Amino acid sequence: MTFRARLLLGFGAVVLVPLTVFGLRIRAEMANRLAAEYQRRVAALVAVIRADLDQRSGDIASRLAALREALARDNRFRGQVVQGGDRTYVLDYAGDAMRLSGLSLLQIQDDAGRIVSSGHFRNEYDRTDPALPRLLATAPAGTALLRARGAEGPLLALARVDSVRLGSRAFTLVGGIAVDSSFLAHLTPDPELKVAVVLPGDSSAAADPTTQVVDSLTVPFVAGGDSAELQPARIMVSHSLASLAALRRGVAFSFLVAVLATAAIALVLASWLSTRISRPLTALAAKTADVDMDRLDVAFESDRADEIGALSRLLGAMTERLRAGAARLREAERRLAMGDLARQVNHDVKNGLIPIRNVFRHFVQAAREGPEPLAAAFRDRQATVESSITYLENLASNYARLYPHPAGEACDVNAVVRETIGRMGDTGRAEIRLELMEGLPPVRADVLALRRILENLIGNAIDSLVDRPGSVRVSTDRGAPGNGTPPVRVIVADTGRGMTQDELNRAFDDFYTTKPGGTGLGLSIVRRLVLDASGSLRVETQPGAGSTFIVELPGVKA
Template identity: 70%
Template sequence: MSFRARILIGLGLIVLFPLAVFELRVRADMADRLTAQYQRRVASLVAVIRADLSRDSAGIAGRLDALKDAIAADNRFRLAALQGTDRAYLLDYAGNAMRFTGLAMLQIQDEQGRIISSGHFRNEYDRAEPELPRLLATAPGGTALLEARTAEATLLALARVDSLRLGGRRLTLVGGVAVDSSFLARLAPDSDLAVSLTLPTDPLARVDSTAQVVGTLAVPFVGLRDSPGLGEARIVVTHSLAPLAVLRRRVDAAFAAAVLLTGAIALLLASWLSNWISRPLRELARRTAEIDMERLDIRFESDRADEIGALSRLLGAMTERLRAGAARLREAERRIAVGDLARQVNHDIKNGLIPIRNVFRHLLEAARGGPDRLAAALQDRQGTVESGISYLENLATNYARLSPQPAREPCDVNAAVRETIRRVADASRGALKSELADALPAVRTDPLVLRRILENLIGNALDSLASPGGTVTVGTTRGAGGDGGRAVVRITVADTGRGMSREELNRAFDDFYTTKPDGTGLGLSIVRRLVLDADGAIRVETAPGAGSKFIVELPGEGE
């Protein structure tokens, strides 16, 4: 992500995050306050309805008291109720009394609970409902919602019970007012509040508390059943949260407009700020990208007094130091390269001169025995001298090219081992033995490379012998097939010298690492490079005091 994009995103978050937090806080606080206000209004209306029901109950009680006085003073009713005469008057009495008292239902029962007059349903005459007065009497406040039969439908009434004695007989009065839609509307004077009635016989309705605030008032209930009992109806008061949802949408719209406006302003400001900062940084990045070891002449001049100007001047000073350091590095690399080349040439020439030196020592010893022995020794060692001179000539030719390309040709490993042993044998440093396998496949490599590998390994093995009684054994075997099933020729050079520690083994193939006072530290590193160039591998098995075994594996010719 670019620096400019980070500035835009960061500034946008800095501006928009507080707005989002503020909007969420406002919405939550607004919802809490309005919900609490609606809950108070619902609770207040529930209290008002409870008081209204108490007043209605008192009004029903007053009307029943007035009716009792009227019944006590009505001799015609007395005769019809006590002596059973004038039945028509008795049947119509409750209906006339309802109109007189303003009640919506009225029953008059005798001592056995038999209905002797019903104003709301004339056909209830002589029906026995002895439990009804008892249930109403046990209801809290003496008032309950009552389901009553009528000729058309069921009547729901708020009813009370009262009684009087007439001629030594006890009569029970059950009267009430209708609880209908107009009654419920009277209970809810506020249009934001809704009042409904839930009976025990109604199916359970799920109340969504997220869409409305709900309050309930329990009212005793007596229903139409064969075995009536006192149940519980509920007057439900609800306040819709729709105004809150509308207010939330308005707040969201205002917040969205504020976010868009603020975002646009923040975007313009961030774009200007990022451009003001990133333009000089892009220029610095462009100049820095042009710097490399071959081009350190880039200049970082700036007259700015801020941090970018300071950074430009620091880059300029760093470039000057790099320019001076690069010059010193080139000179040091040139000296190191010349020194490395000189040491490698010295090492290779010494390896080529050792066999020639041994020949001359042999000739000097032979000369003491007479001309015939000298001539025989010269004839015997002439091949060694010529081979050493040829090696030095090839070496000189390769170094003249600096990057020689080895000529790969089939080489007989056993022949190369015998030739190398013959040339480097020196009885004064220890015994040199060979254990060569028969019928080895040829290896495709440069003969000079193979000879240098053998001479370095055998020479190092002889140098590691602690006493003249030590032994160096050179062996060849046929190894397991390599990649593609090709044969592998394994060359081992084992000595009985002092061996190597773990630390010496880890550094054995490093350039210029040596444990010999007059060593160059290039022998094994050269061997490793030559083996790898020949597509081979080299490993070492060694332990302190147990000697070392170098194992070289070279790919053989296909059969």
């Protein structure tokens, strides 16, 4: 990330983060206070409704008391219900009395619980409902909600019970007022407040607290049926949060506009400031990019008195020191390169002389046995001597040209492996096993370089067995096919001591060796030669279990 981008982001964060926190806090505080105000209004209305219900209960009680007095003085009603006769007057009595008293429900029952007259539903006479008066009498404050049948449908009413004695018989009066939409509208004149009656088992009227502020008060309800009982009903008061949601949206939109405007201003200011700072730094970076070991004449001049000017002068002084150090470094590199070259020549010459030395040892042993074994040994090992001499001559020619480009040509890997093994001579206690796959495609590589790779890997494998008997397996295989001709693998595996992870990490470093008298160049040379042939080199090793070197060279069409 550039300095300018960091400055823009930092400036924006410093300005926007406090503004965002402040705006969100203001929005949350407004919402909390409005929600608390809505809750207070709902609680206040609940208290008002409770007082209103008490007042209406008292009104119902006074009206039933007046009806009780009028009924006690009505001899005609008394005569018909006590002595019998025409029941028309009795059946119509409750309806007339209900309309005159302003009630919505009126029912008169005898002492057996039989309805003798009903004002809200005339046809329910002679039906028995002895539980209704008893439950109303046991309700708190003597008032309860009940659902009754009416001429136009079910009727929900707030009811009380009273009694009157006519002669030797007792009668009960059940009266009430309808709890309908007009009743509920009278309870709350505020259109933002909503009042609803929730009866037992009514789950459809449940309010969502995320969209409403809700409070309620409990009122007894007479649940009819075979097992009539009092159950709690609720008069629920709710306040919609729609206005609060609209306010939140308005505040959020205003806050978003303010944030965007502030962000735009902050970005403009930060861009101007970053340009003032980053432009000289960019110019200084461009000059610094021109500096390398071959160009140390870049001038860092500045007449600025600020930190950028001090940095320019510091870079100029550093460049001067680099010029002096570069001269010393070139001389040291030249001397180091000569030493590296001498070590590599020594290592390669030793690899070429080892087969010749082994041949002469063979000659000495054969000479002791007589002229004929010596002649046979000479004929048998003449090719090895000539091959080693040719190897040394080619090596000398390559060094004379100071590391020439390898002569890539199609060669048979199996033939080179056999030739290299034939040149190895006596391997001591090490057993060399060949497992060569026939029909492999040729590879494009320098034959001398391939021999050097094999000689180094096989020689290292034999050296790993110096203190123990073991074997060295040299095998060839076909690699995983790619887009063209499959590569060829050369695998050199030994049963020697293996390598630790630390030794493996340094195995290909120049001059790193674990062998007494070793040069530490063998694996380093192998890696360079494999890379020159566009191949790859992989090692699998475990301490005490030996090592496996896998060389993979690209194949070419025959």
